[in-house]
Amino acid sequence: MERKKKKRVSNSTVSLFLIGLPGMVYLLINNYIPILGIFIAFKNFSYAKGIWKSPWVGLDNFRFLFITNDAWIITRNTILYNFAFIVIGTAFSVLLAILLHELGEMLRGKFFQSVLLFPHLLSWVVTAYLVYALLSSSNGFVNNTLLGGGGPDWYGKPAYWPLVLIIVYLWKNAGYNAIVYMAGIAGIDKGIYEAAKIDGAGKLRQIFSITLPLLRPTIIIMTLMAIGRIFYSDFGLFYQVPLNTGALYSTTQTIDTYVYRGLMEQGNIAMSSAAGVYQSLVGFVLVMLANFVVRKKDPENALF
DSSP: OHHHHHHHHHHHHHHHHHHHHHHHHHHIIIIIGGGGGGGGGGBOOBTTTHHHHSOBOTTHHHHHHHHSTTHHHHHHHHHHHHHHHHHHHHHHHHHHHHHHHHHOHHHHHHHIIIIIIHHHHSOHHHHHHHHHHHHOTTTOHIIIIISTTOOOOGGGOGGGHHHHHHHHHHHHHHHHHHHHHHHHHHTSOHHHHHHHHHTTOOHHHHIIIIIHHHHHHHHHHHHHHHHTTTTOOOHIIIIITTTTOGGGHHHHOOHHHHHHHHHHHHOOHHHHHHHHHHHHHHHHHHHHHHHHHHHHHOGGGSOO
16 A cells, blocks of 8 residues: 555656656756856957857956946946836736736636737837837827827937836736736635625725735745846847937947847957846845845745
C-alpha cells in the first residue's frame, strides 16, 4: 500500500515536472544563457575580431552613458514616466477591476473583452498611427473636429507629450493589468461581503473595508515587480508613438530609445550591452530596497 502511494506521488511529480519543463527551458534560453554575454559591456567590440578577441576597455562603455548632455534627460524621463505608470496605472487598473467586478458576470464579459482587452492586443505600430490619426495637425480628429481646425501642433511641442504618453499607456495596458486584480477580487470569500451587508455596510464601505485591504498583497507584489523595471521603458511607447520625432526628444527620449538610436547610428553593441547591465543592476538594487521597506512595514506581503 505504501509502495503504491509512493509510486503515485512519484508519477505525479514527474507529470508536474514535464508540464513545467517548456517554461523552464524558455527561461534558461531567454533569461539565463544571455547572462554570459555581460562581458561584452567591458569590451570594445569589433565585428572583425569577434567577441573573444575584442580588446577589454574596462568601464569606458559605461562612461559613454553619462558624459553626454542627454544623460540627465534620459535618466529623468525613464524614472519619472515609470513612476507615473506605477502609481497612476496601478490605481486605474484596481479601479477598473473593482468596477467590472461590480457590473456582474454578463456585462463584464462583453465589456471587458471588447473594450479593455482589445487595445493590449494591438501592436505599437498600429497604436502609433491611431494616435497620429487623432493628433495630426493637418487632418487629425482632435484638431479638425473637436477644436474646429485651430488646435496645436502636437508633434512639434514636447510639453504635451507627458500627458499624451500616460493616456496612451493607460488605454493600452490598464485593462490587461486589471485581470490580475480581478482574479484577486474573485478569490475573496463571498461570505465576508454577506456578513458586511447584514451589518449594514454599503458598496463603498465594502470596497474600502474588504476589497482593498484583501487586495493589498497583490498590489504590493505587482508594484515590487514594476519597481524592478523602473529603469526600463516600453520601447514601442516611447519610440513608435511619437513617430521618432526629433522635436520631442526632450520629453520622449528614454534610456532604451537613446541606446537604440546610438546603436543604429554608431553600431556600438558594447555600449548597448553596458546600458543593459546598468539597467539590470539598478533594477535589482531598487527591488531589494523596496522589498526591504515592505518587509519592515508588512513582513507578510514581502517577496522574501
